[in-house]
Amino acid sequence: MELVHTIRFGAPITGITVIDPVQPQLVVELAEGGAEIVDPLTGEHTPSEFRRRSGSAVRSVRIEDLTVRAEGTAIVVFHDREVITELTGHTTPVISLDVFPAAGGPLVASGSEGGSVRIWNPRTGQEVGRSRSTRVSVLVTFPGPDGRTRIASGGNTGRLRIWDPQLAAPPRTGLVSTRGFSDRVARQDLLDRGALVQALKQMLDPRDDDPPTVITVEGAWGSGKSTLLDMVKGELATPPAETPKGRRLTVAGADRRLWRWWHRQPVATKPKPRPLVVSFNPWRHQSSEQVWAGLAKAVTEAAETAIMPHQNARERYWFTRNAERVDRRHLQRQLWKRIFSPLLSLAGLAFGLSVLNALTNLKLGWAWWVTVGLASAGLLHTGLRYLFGRASAFLPGELFAGPVVSNAFAGTTTDPLIRDPYYNARAGYLYLVQHDVQALLEDLNVHGYQPILLIDDLDRCTPRTTAQVFEAINVFLSDDFPATRFVLGLDTTVVASHVDHAYKELADAKIVTHPDDPSPGWTFLRKLVQLPVRLPRTTADDIGQVLLSQLGPVRRDERTLTQPEHSSGGTLGGLPSLPEIEQEIVAIERHTEVRDHLRRRLSAQPEHSVREEKRLLNVWQFYLRVLSTVDVTQAGHLVAVAEIAVRWPAYLHRLRGGWQDLADAASSGAQRSPSSGSPIPIARPMRICASCCSTAMRKRLRGWPASCSER
Structure with a gap:
């Protein structure tokens, strides 16, 4: 782990806050009551009036489904209140924790008074990185200009240290790539109904003597x-x-x-x-x-x-x-007329010319030869048509393309040759x-x-x-x-x-x-x-497979994070640092937290249906496109907004744009269903996201900025 900057202050550091994640700026709170804004890239700092309302030292953090808590010199990792591992290595009590985003999954950064800054893999218990000896009272993580995560630590000595762990950058969240779903049949068995298909196949075997004739799929x-x-x-x-x-x-x-x-x-x-x-x-x-x-x-x-x-x-x-x-006889006569060669008509004209020559003595001796030649060619042509010509070239095409429709029921395009007095009259x-x-x-x-x-x-x-x-x-x-x-x-x-x-x-x-x-x-x-x-009812157990099929796999990197023992420079074992690889961009619908939020909300639906799940995903991804957001928290809030729009479309007109009323009504943590009166579980952030998202969409459509910092 490399030390980038050391910035000295005249008083102990009691808090560090990141106020702009895009162009990182830190607010350093001092023991004597002052605060300064620090540029972690250059080390420049200026006085600030910013104050954090709560203490900056965090002793417990949440990483996906894990809870990481500092207890003395150890760091305990819980899963559903059950201890799965302990991270040991600090010799003095751990003072501060923070989540460290990295390629391969989020890590934990820890600092101790009189110890050092360390980085851990909470799932394997391995130590990934370690700084040299330093006194730490508070630490935070922030993204660097190259996308890799940095650590800022401070203590009672009044020194702010900026550390570069030199780990690979985590994937960057990108815009939604989903463009909605149609109501066409699925190309794969999303609901695990292969047994039903095979049973129906056996029931429809035509070799059975007396099988069921009418089967319903209900x-x-x-x-x-x-x-x-x-x-x-x-x-x-x-x-x-x-x-x-x-x-x-x-x-x-x-x-x-x-x-x-x-x-x-x-x-x-x-x-x-x-x-x-x-x-x-x-x-x-x-x-x-x-x-x-x-x-x-x-x-x-x-x-x-x-x-x-x-x-x-x-x-x-x-x-x-x-x-x-x-009428076969009528059709046969017309067939003969149509196969006659045009040369026979010319032979008739030539014959008339020959008769005229004989009566008037025009001395056209070649007229008889022309007549005989045309007649012979016409007969030959007619014979070839009769013996080798395709019948469909001389008869109405309806006779060869399917069942013909009698004139009484056909349109004006039916050939007049196709007529059947018997069926016309009696059927x-x-x-x-x-x-x-x-x-x-x-x-x-x-x-x-x-x-x-x-x-x-x-x-x-x-x-x-x-x-x-x-x-x-x-x-x-x-x-x-x-x-x-x-x-x-x-x-x-x-x-x-x-x-x-x-x-x-x-x-x-x-x-x-x-x-x-x-x-x-x-x-x-x-x-x-x-x-x-x-058909069996669709249950919450099927939602994961449906989301996987519609939105693709969640971006999970299963590579093991390792760190050579007794190493002072932390690197991700087997992974190159950022200058050697390009930072990955992951669509927001493949983010782990967003996918978990979608799964929870879809599981909470009273009736599970693939069609309704597609409708909710269509509305949700449309809202993401309107806002052009890549914020994971806001994407989770928009799931609740899309759920309201899909589940109760008949009641949306009553809001009349008053999303704030809906947000105020959710102060108890639940909203009553308009139809049944049963409580609808709504996350507490919904109290602000309803009006926030609605206002943002209206501003976006008018060309106003829509990000949270601009609003």
């Missing part, structure tokens, strides 16, 4: 239903079967199918059953037609990927399917779509696929849409449809209310078929669902 909003369904989908996903690319559907092939109906040959051996996961979000749809259209589209896209991944197979399949519902849109879905499910069954429909966000839909989804599920469960499984993500309370609203006649008649159900909606769910899976 939980409140923000409980992780969508994430769980997404993980189940990932577990059930199977690669598509290897299918040959096949030949493209030519005009000749399409003509044969239109002339004589083509019947597919049955499959000799049915493949081993495999799950085919189909995701469907009903909240994007409103009417019954839109719900069925969305279901048909979801099933169609999944089926195309599984059984017809190539364009040739897809065109052949849909043309064969759609030929059932169109409705829902019947057509249901027929298409049924046929597609039958083909999937032939290829060994069992569809599993994952329907999420059912509790976000309108009551009518919820009822339409349930009606569609009932159609799928009929005997006419192949076996289909459903996994629904919903909040049972909301969905039961939707069913009650959609079928008011049942609610008005008070027809409750089960004595344990409060309304018909609950009875409907009881009859429809064979396996209800209730």
Whole structure:
């Protein structure tokens, strides 16, 4: 440990205070009542009127979860009132302690009367640095201009000594780097629900003879239903079967199918059953037609990927399917017209010219040769189109891209060639779509696929849409449809209310078929669902994993602090001093104290939800950006402000900017909940931080300074 300055005063030193941590200035209090401001870099000092209200000698400090206390010549380290180690080495009573920030974690600086200044690692009990013999009555630590921590000590001799322990600089707190979080599904299992996922995967195995058909994943909003369904989908996903690319559907092939109906040959051996996961979000749809259209589209896209991944197979399949519902003779005549070569039209013009030449004796002998040439080329071109041309180039594209919609229900863009008088006259849109879905499910069954429909966000839909989804599920469960499984993500309370609203006649008649159900909606769910899976509630134990995933790991340096025995110069064992390394900048949300404060406040919430935790973090990081603060204490205060804004948004208008009233109401250490009247634990610094942070944000938005020293 190197001595940098020795500044002499005419009286014993009784106190040292750091008044400007950015550009360090010390106030030295003297026994005779005076005080002087000292520049620790140059040693210059000037008189000051500053007085500290309490004694400067500190005998107990707090370092993270440890309490360090001076007891005689020893320094005792406590954890939850239990002694974990004693730091021994001083030969005279320890007079003053202070926290020493350093790389690898905070240390403890101690001084004794008639002894020396020493630096300790409170977790390992090792002595990291030691000064030469000096008399110490009081000491403080402060950051130097290079970011490394210095020590100022004073005693009864009236000498102020500035020490450089030559330890590596601690990481510097930087601005918040988090930019908020969306409400998308998580990409990892934050709530440790892998066992639920595996159990659902086993229940959805298509090899079982008579498994549950309708399974519900139940939980409140923000409980992780969508994430769980997404993980189940990932577990059930199977690669598509290897299918040959096949030949493209030519005009000749399409003509044969239109002339004589083509019947597919049955499959000799049915493949081993495999799950085919189909995701469907009903909240994007409103009417019954839109719900069925969305279901048909979801099933169609999944089926195309599984059984017809190539364009040739897809065109052949849909043309064969759609030929059932169109006027094949009319479509065949139009196909012939469209493949005729334009050269045949030119040959007709050339033939007219040749006839004119013969009648008028124009002596155009080449006219017949041109006619014959164009006719031959046109016939050849037409033949090539018929034998090798792709059918989709001459027929409406709707015939090859999916189930066609009859003109009665299609938009103005549907090709007029696609018409089906039978279905136009006798069937409705829902019947057509249901027929298409049924046929597609039958083909999937032939290829060994069992569809599993994952329907999420059912509790976000309108009551009518919820009822339409349930009606569609009932159609799928009929005997006419192949076996289909459903996994629904919903909040049972909301969905039961939707069913009650959609079928008011049942609610008005008070027809409750089960004595344990409060309304018909609950009875409907009881009859429809064979396996209800209730998600476990999110607890305080899950908060650490959520914070780790959202904010990243806390900056902890686990390197051991060592100091060679009998060394007068203290260095961090194995670590270079600051001139050899660049000082690390750690985002404020990765600071240990800030992360602990976030964990405590989130653990104190009455209801734990990943969605609500994200909302609080979004508001909190936004406040940090408005203030552009890197102050750890203020960041902790802003957590309380963000908690109020998130938990009670309906009551914020009553404050009308009067954050000081809220601060005054917290004088007892707790604030009553506006809804339940239960006490809300608020840290004592909240009494000043509410108005402080609110005023700072208003000034920041107006372009005023926002730091505590400027306010």
